[in-house]
Amino acid sequence: MKRRAAVIGLGHQACEDHLPGLLGSGRAELVAICDSNPDILRERQKSLQVPAFTRAADLLDTVRPDFVIIAVPHHAGRAVIEECSSRGVHVLKEKPFATSLAEARELATICQAGRVELMVALQRRFNPIYTSVVQFLDQIGTPFLIDGQYTFHTDDPGAGWRGDVKQAGGGCIIDMGYHLIDLLLWYFGLPSRVIADFSATALPEAGYDAEDTAVIQLGYESDLYGSVLLSRWAAPKTEKLHVVGTRGSVLLTKGHLQRLDLNGTVVVELARPHAPASASTAQIDYFCRILNGERPNTSGPEQHLAHAAFIASCYESKAAGRYIDPKEML
Template identity: 30%
Template structure:
C-alpha cells in the first residue's frame, strides 16, 4: 500500500481500545486514528491527550459523518452489531472487537449489511498474528506435521477483574456468555484455523463457584469434519497457562501462547532437545524484556491486523478475518453452551 494512511475512528475508549486498538493504530503504517467517540467526556479527554487525537465525540453517530475509512468498534459486546451496522451504513469499513456479535443471528445480519454496502467487515482476532502461530500454521500447511490427529487449546487464568469492572462484562445477556465467549472464542478461532470446520461437539462445565452467574470453567471435545479432534480447556479458576498443541501423524507443534514461542515442531521430544529449546526461549524472552517488547506485545498484533485490513480495503480483497469466519466460531460457541445445557453431544452447523 502506498499513499496516505487510511482515516480511522474508534468508538469506545474502554480497556480494549486503550490496550489494543489505539496503540495498534499508533504503530500502524497504513492507518491512523483521526477521531474517537465515547459517552464519557472525561474518558474522551484523557484518551485524546494520550493518543494525540484532535476530534472527539460523545455521540458516535456524529463522528460517522467524518467520512472515515475504518471504524473500530470497541463498545460492549451487545452493542457491537448496532454500532457496526450504523458505521457500515455510512460507507465505512469496520473492525469489530471480538466477539463479532453476541449471537449468530446478529452476526449474519452484520455480514448482510456489509455485502449490501460493499464494505469490509473484519473481526479482531489478533492471536492469529502471533509469529509462533503463523510459523506453526506454515509448518502444518506444508504437510510437515502430517495428517491432523488432535489439537489442544488451553487458557487458564484468574477471573478478569483487573481487565474490566464494567457491569456488562459480567452479564451474559450483554457479554454473550462467560469464559467461552470471552477468552474461549480466541482459542476456538485457532482450533478452527488449523482444524477446519467442526462436525460435532461435546462439552461440560459452567459456573463452578455457583456464585458468578456465568461459565467460569469449560472443557469441550470437538470432532473436525476433515478428521481429527480438538480439545478446548478454558478456566478462570486455575493458575495461568496458555498453550496450543497441534499433533499430526508426522510431528507435533507446541506453542506457548503466553510467551508467543513455538517450543517444539516436527520432531519427537527428548530431554536434550527440551533443554536447548527452553534455553532459547529464555534468551528470546530476555531480549524482549530488554527491548521492552515483552510488555508491549499486544499493540504489535493489532498493528499487523490493521495493516492487513487496510491492504484489503485498498486492493478490494477480502478482509483478513471475515464475518463468515467469525460466524463459525460463534456457531461453535453456541453449540458448546447447548451441549452443556442439554448434557449431550451437539451437531454443529456446517
C-alpha cells in the same frame, strides 16, 4: 494517502492494542475517538489530541472517517455496526463478531446491504509465531490429538457486563475463548462434533450467570479429536495449544512455538516476545489493503459465521446433553 480511522470504545483492548497499532501504522491515521464515559474520553484526548465524542453517530457525521475500530461491550457492537453501515463506513471490530449465531447472520446482511467491509480483529493471525504453526503441523505426520488451554485468574470473573449472558452472549467461551476457537478453525476447520460443560460457580455469592470455566470436547471426521479448557478463575495464566501427531507434536504458547519429536525433545523452536504491538499494526495495515482492493478479507462476516456456529454448538450441547455438529447450525 493514509486512511482516516477512528476508535470507538476506549477500554483495555483499545488502549493496549488498537490505539498503539493505529499510531504505528503507515497506512492509517487516527482522526477521532469515542467513548460513552466522558472522564475516560477527556483523559485520552489530552494525550492523543484528536476530536472526541461520546456518541458514535456524532463522530461518524462530523468526522466522516474511512473506517472505525469498534472495541465496545459485546451487546453494544450491533448498534455501532448499523450506524457505520448506514453511512458506508468500514469496520474493524474487536472480537467476537456477534453475541449469537442469529445476530451474526443479521450483521452479515447489514454489512452486505451497506457495502462495507467488516473485519474481525484477531491479532494472533498477524503474529509470525501463529502463522508458522501451519508449517510445523505439516511436519508431525497425521495429527490426532488436540490439547488446548487458555486460563487466568481474576478476582471477580463476573464483573460488569461480562457476567451477564444477555449482554455478553456468554462467558469465557465467547469472550476469551474466541481466540483459541479461531486458532482451531484456522488450523483445522470447523469440527463435526462439539460438546461442552461449563459453570458460573467459582464465586457463588457474586450472582453472575456467564460461565467462568468451561471444558469443550471436539472431534473431526479425520479422527482428530481433543479438548479445550477455558477459565477466567483458574491460575496460573496459561495459553497453550498442543497438537500431537504420528511423528511428533507442536506446542504453541504465547510468543513461543516448538516442534517436538516423539520423545518430547525440541527439534525446532521460534520465539517472539514483543509481537502484540507490531501484530496490531500489521492487522490495521492489512485492513487498509483490503479497502484498497489489494488483499482479500479472510476474517469477514462469512468466515465468522463458522465461529458463531461453533460457539452456539457449545451452548446448545450443554442444554441438550449430547454432541452437536456445528456445521448443521449454519
